[in-house]
Amino acid sequence: MSGSLETMEQTMFLDPAIRDWVLFPITIIMVLVGVFRHQLTILMTGDPPKPELKDIRQGKALIRAQLLAQNNAYVPTSAFVERKKYLCQAFEDGVYLKNKASKDEGGLVNPMADPKNMEVMMDGMKKQMMGIVPQTLIMGWIQFFFSGFILIKLPFPLGLRFKQMLQSGIMTPNMDVKWVSSLSWYFLNLFGLRGVFALILGGENSADGTRDMTAMSTMGAMGQQPGQPQDFNKQFLGMKDTLAIIYHEWDLDNIEQRVLVKYGKQSRVFKSAHK
């Protein structure tokens, strides 16, 4: 191994046995575990919970009111007034609410008691486990069996800070950071095999290790707020107020006069008699 000057290229030749018994096996195992995980996730994931009719009706009623508020200019005044009257009355009476009985008590349903939510949460947690466990296992396996020797040389340079992470088992202060141990080969594979998984498993594959890492970090930040039970009663009442205060102006009001003015047949728009 050549000298300790930083400018001199450090060349080494490694035993081909390392290549046969470490390099290829790590890659092959990671690919296989990824495929295995993908298939297992497919088997374990139950069907998504079918939404109930009343749930859908609640949401759609709110959307209908929103649409009316947004597009009120496209309908004549009479049509708007009719719709507004009907919707406001329905919201007050709680016609569209899922649990009419709890309307007066605030209508908050405990999310833990709702059986559908439970299933969704369990599914999410199962997926997390499927992501974390194999990664940890493989990392432990590599640390146990393949530590203490140099595996490969990176063709590109890295900063000195990485030396500790990438040459974890080897105590040589002078060796280039380019020479790395097996753990760094694991990381390289982790990031680089995503493309391979997309090739063999199709687009939506669960074999991607890095997605689980980001999911883990966001899970901690988000806390436990899976889809807060929306208080539809309050939202309905709020929408009712919104509808009540809209100043309605029909877009096509006076349209005949506006056309005439545009083509120069009339001097200006006269205020219409009916309003």
Added chain:
Amino acid sequence: MADAQAEMFKYFEPTVQWNNLQLSNIHTLASWGIGTAAGVLGLTGWNGFIFFMLNWVFLSALVFFVKCQGKPAVFFKSSAMDVAVTPIMNTLLSYVLVWTLMHALVYIYD
């Protein structure tokens, strides 16, 4: 309002996803080919990355002009960005893996 809705329905989602998958496959296979070339050629350091960028530009131009016939907006939602800029990180990681592997196989092992 009508415009936003028209935007929403302009693209048929499954085919857009299919297009993206095809593009990803193209990139993956290309990165394996180019990575092998870089490793075998013995490129190191910046040379390797420059090689990657040159080939990336060439590949994106090919996809743009030959596959998309100059109109990527027809095939992808965010048009040119989707074709050339977004997948670059993923492809780069793949490329580095293959580059390291081939370089080691040819130059480091006896």
